[in-house]
Amino acid sequence: MFYSFRSKIIASFLGVTFLVGIVSLLVGGHLLTRSVLGEARNRVAQDLHAAREMYDNRVRMIEVALNITTLGYGFIAALKDRNTSDLVFRMGRMAQHSGLDFAGITDEKGQSICRIGTHSIPGKKAQPPNPIVTQALEKKTLATGTVVLSEEFLKFESPQLAERARVDIIPRPGETPSAEKAVTSGLVLSAGVPILHEGQILGVLYGGILLNRDERIVDTVRGTVFRNEEYKGRSIGRATIFLKDVRVATNVPAQDGGRAIGTKVSQEVRERVFEKSERWTKRALVLTDWYIMAYEPIQDIFNKTVGILGMGVLEEKYVDLRWRTLSIFVLITLAGMALATALGCFMAGKIIDPVNRLIRASQQVTVGSLTPDIGPVSTGEMVVLQKTFKEMVAAMGRRRAESQDRLLLSERQASVGRLAAGVAHEINNPLTGVLTYTHMLLRKKDLNEEVRADLQTIAEATERVRKIVKGLLDFSTQTKLDRELVDVNRLITDTMALMENQALVNGISMAFKPADDLRTVNMDRNQFQNVLLNILINAMDATKPGDNITFSTLNSPVVNEAGQQGIEISIADTGCGIPPEHLNKLFDPFFTTKQVGHGTGLGLSVTLGIVQRHGGTIRVNSEVGNGSTFTIWVPLEGRAR
Amino acid sequence: MKILVVDDESIVLESCRRVLEDRFEVIGAGSAEAALEALRRETIGMILLDIKMPGKDGMSLLKEVKEKWPNIPVIVMSGYATTETVEQVSRTEAATFIAKPFTPDELVEVVAKVINKEGKP
Numbered sequence: 105m106f107y108s109f110r111s112k113i114i115a116s117f118l119g120v121t122f123l124v125g126i127v128s129l130l131v132g133g134h135l136l137t138r139s140v141l142g143e144a145r146n147r148v149a150q151d152l153h154a155a156r157e158m159y160d161n162r163v164r165m166i167e168v169a170l171n172i173t174t175l176g177y178g179f180i181a182a183l184k185d186r187n188t189s190d191l192v193f194r195m196g197r198m199a200q201h202s203g204l205d206f207a208g209i210t211d212e213k214g215q216s217i218c219r220i221g222t223h224s225i226p227g228k229k230a231q232p233p234n235p236i237v238t239q240a241l242e243k244k245t246l247a248t249g250t251v252v253l254s255e256e257f258l259k260f261e262s263p264q265l266a267e268r269a270r271v272d273i274i275p276r277p278g279e280t281p282s283a284e285k286a287v288t289s290g291l292v293l294s295a296g297v298p299i300l301h302e303g304q305i306l307g308v309l310y311g312g313i314l315l316n317r318d319e320r321i322v323d324t325v326r327g328t329v330f331r332n333e334e335y336k337g338r339s340i341g342r343a344t345i346f347l348k349d350v351r352v353a354t355n356v357p358a359q360d361g362g363r364a365i366g367t368k369v370s371q372e373v374r375e376r377v378f379e380k381s382e383r384w385t386k387r388a389l390v391l392t393d394w395y396i397m398a399y400e401p402i403q404d405i406f407n408k409t410v411g412i413l414g415m416g417v418l419e420e421k422y423v424d425l426r427w428r429t430l431s432i433f434v435l436i437t438l439a440g441m442a443l444a445t446a447l448g449c450f451m452a453g454k455i456i457d458p459v460n461r462l463i464r465a466s467q468q469v470t471v472g473s474l475t476p477d478i479g480p481v482s483t484g485e486m487v488v489l490q491k492t493f494k495e496m497v498a499a500m501g502r503r504r505a506e507s508q509d510r511l512l513l514s515e516r517q518a519s520v521g522r523l524a525a526g527v528a529h530e531i532n533n534p535l536t537g538v539l540t541y542t543h544m545l546l547r548k549k550d551l552n553e554e555v556r557a558d559l560q561t562i563a564e565a566t567e568r569v570r571k572i573v574k575g576l577l578d579f580s581t582q583t584k585l586d587r588e589l590v591d592v593n594r595l596i597t598d599t600m601a602l603m604e605n606q607a608l609v610n611g612i613s614m615a616f617k618p619a620d621d622l623r624t625v626n627m628d629r630n631q632f633q634n635v636l637l638n639i640l641i642n643a644m645d646a647t648k649p650g651d652n653i654t655f656s657t658l659n660s661p662v663v664n665e666a667g668q669q670g671i672e673i674s675i676a677d678t679g680c681g682i683p684p685e686h687l688n689k690l691f692d693p694f695f696t697t698k699q700v701g702h703g704t705g706l707g708l709s710v711t712l713g714i715v716q717r718h719g720g721t722i723r724v725n726s727e728v729g730n731g732s733t734f735t736i737w738v739p740l741e742g743r744a745r
Numbered sequence: 746m747k748i749l750v751v752d753d754e755s756i757v758l759e760s761c762r763r764v765l766e767d768r769f770e771v772i773g774a775g776s777a778e779a780a781l782e783a784l785r786r787e788t789i790g791m792i793l794l795d796i797k798m799p800g801k802d803g804m805s806l807l808k809e810v811k812e813k814w815p816n817i818p819v820i821v822m823s824g825y826a827t828t829e830t831v832e833q834v835s836r837t838e839a840a841t842f843i844a845k846p847f848t849p850d851e852l853v854e855v856v857a858k859v860i861n862k863e864g865k866p
Contacts, residue, residue, distance in 0.1 A: 537757065
């Protein structure tokens with residue numbers, strides 16, 4: 105039982121800690137996931153934006169390079185003169201400085217004049233249409249942006265270019281290979297500048313960068329945006345350029361250690377970004393690792409979506425961060441639970457140890473000890489419990505002593521009663537003879553005085569015996585109470601009236617201080633009057649002329665064990681008082697301090713018997729030389745004890 | 746007038762006789778049986794009856810006497826004069842009660858009272 109109490113306390117502590125821990129884990133975990141992964145998504149979105157900027161910068165760089173070249177000294181003249189070697193030289197320098205993969209000049213009709221590369225001077229073969237040049241000629245202004253150039257065009261520019269552009273498509277695991285086995289066209293950043301001279305278009309200077317298998321943009325993005333940050337040996341950031349849905353430039357590594365060129369984007373991304381031209385962020389499995397990916401469409405100069413720019417951040421870093429934080433949460437919770445267990449044990453010990461000691465003390469009391477060991481004094485409520493327990497044991501001790509006394513007294517009274525009844529009957533018969541014969545003899549006229557005096561003594565002695573036997577009988581008989589509602593104030597007045605003459609003779613003044621609102625008591629009027637008379641007679645005997653006897657009554661604030669209310673009657677005298685050694689014998693049968701022949705020693709014993717049968721008590725306070733006070737407490741609705 | 750005194754104690758019988766013999770004829774009976782015999786034999790004017798006797802006790806005798814001789818007044822005597830005894834006696838048809846021990850004057854007074862009450866000389 106004690107262990108279960110201890111376990112309950114510990115379990116409660118644990119329960120609370122566990123609950124708080126779990127709730128904070130759930131809430132904290134949720135918030136953490138949201139904020140950490142949200143942060144990661146934000147970062148990816150920002151990184152994508154930065155990547156886009158870099159992509160666009162690249163285009164502007166081409167523009168600038170082309171413009172500077174057209175403005176170069178002697179460029180127009182060289183063009184007019186069709187000095188192709190000079191033009192190729194100029195374009196070669198430009199391409200070298202700007203990292204262009206191809207560059208060339210067309211005439212005002214779009215026909216190639218010259219270009220860099222292996223076949224700088226075109227042959228007779230007609231040049232395939234170049235959308236940038238076409239747009240620059242049509243709009244007579246700078247044309248710039250992304251274009252998709254056919255394999256034919258690329259071959260025309262340079263066979264190596266077409267070779268580089270070719271990307272074999274690697275089907276996704278579990279996906280049926282599409283009919284298209286390879287990408288042959290090129291995703292190109294390109295610009296075309298119309299060459300104007302005196303309001304006439306002389307031709308178009310064009311140039312561009314083939315993005316297929318180009319590592320510069322994606323690696324620059326990784327280097328600039330992610331600063332080549334690595335996590336567990338893997339690059340944290342990924343940048344990819346898709347032509348349609350095929351990776352043509354990326355730094356996502358392939359399983360063979362190279363770059364994952366030729367792999368396709370998921371169907372979902374293809375639909376959302378490529379087909380619907382939306383920006384999109386999602387968690388995606390890139391080969392073996394989960395990334396938080398952001399995609400946006402790449403549009404060509406005709407505003408047609410031709411590819412996708414994708415950025416990814418390794419999710420693991422954020423997931424690990426989340427797990428690390430959650431682990432700390434869990435550790436704190438576990439530590440809290442351990443602390444709660446320890447605290448629970450400690451608290452349970454604090455509570456249970458005194459309780460156990462009290463239980464042992466109770467067991468000691470059960471087997472009769474009234475001085476049980478309850479151990480050291482505790483704190484808090486336990487002190488109250490210990491104090492109450494001590495008081496209870498002390499009260500039990502007092503009660504036991506009292507009940508033993510009472511038992512002894514009632515046993516003594518019972519045996520005295522039985523004896524008295526027997527003795528009374530046996531003595532009264534011969535006593536009748538003694539009384540009769542003595543009185544008969546006393547009636548004789550011829551007695552000498554000495555004999556008469558002797559007979560008189562016999563008669564008086566016999567009267568005494570008669571009184572003693574009467575007292576014995578009164579004491580021994582437990583007569584039933586004839587109860588009625590009694591006005592005790594009135595009863596006291598009546599009783600005092602009976603003794604008024606005696607008081608006058610003795611020179612004692614009697615007074616009464618009644619309570620005005622004294623409640624009536626259900627009692628045996630006659631027997632209770634005997635009680636008052638007995639105490640009053642005792643008071644008279646204890647006083648001398650000039651002393652006072654004062655009666656008083658009040659509605660008692662005291663209730664008895666049964667919770668009954670009662671009244672108090674005090675009879676105080678200013679007489680000689682009772683020596684302390686006599687106080688506890690006062691109510692014993694046959695105890696008397698009066699001269700022989702002046703009392704039977706049964707008066708107060710009978711008095712106490714009557715009060716007790718009414719359910720009341722008598723208390724005596726006395727001081728030798730200053731008088732005594734008898735206080736009777738009697739319940740309103742007395743019940744025999 | 747004949748007074749029948751019933752008591753198992755001869756000293757009580759003798760005492761009553763000594764007190765009352767001046768004015769009455771006193772017949773003593775030491776038991777209930779002797780008392781009944783005397784009642785049948787004599788004309789009794791009054792009975793002094795002890796409650797507690799060996800054999801048939803006073804209360805039973807009182808009941809029988811009152812059935813057979815309802816006009817004879819009975820004074821009950823007892824050495825066990827408690828309130829309960831007095832109550833018990835008062836519920837019978839006894840004329841009165843006198844507690845033992847008594848002085849000659851007390852006995853004479855009680856007997857006289859009963860005679861006056863019964864309206865007999």
